Amino acid sequence: MKKEIFIDRPYITLGQLLKEESVIDSGGQAKWYLKEHVVNVNDEPDNRRGRKLYAGDHVEIPKVGLFFIRSKQGSK
Template sequence: MREVREVEIRDGMIRLGQLLKLAGVAEDGAHAKDLLEAGEVAVNGEVEHRRGRQIHPGDTIQAATTHLKVTTPTP
């Protein structure tokens, strides 16, 4: 079974490129761009190529062998 890491965001939205950096999947913006252009990132099961794609709590991201779920902090 694959492990899903939760990534908390404070605002209601984060851009995909920023999320990849925040989660440690990409070292920097250029690396995030390379991953996306290579088709190695999927959002909610759909391959995504846009770094600026808006990601919201509840979305799931798969990048290579890393699986992420976006959450918000619990009050």
């Protein structure tokens, strides 16, 4: 599954993305999830729940999907 994620702020963290996309149920599960599963940010493995994702970044979670971070039109 490919999906565009629109943000209205400068960035979203990897942990927030996991929660908002229902990959995990709560923010507290992010550390565990990232320790147990491969997550690629811009084609590089990353396990930091606080990793800042900016417009133009992409996140691949095997067996879940590919997420493209986009900025909402007209936002600052």
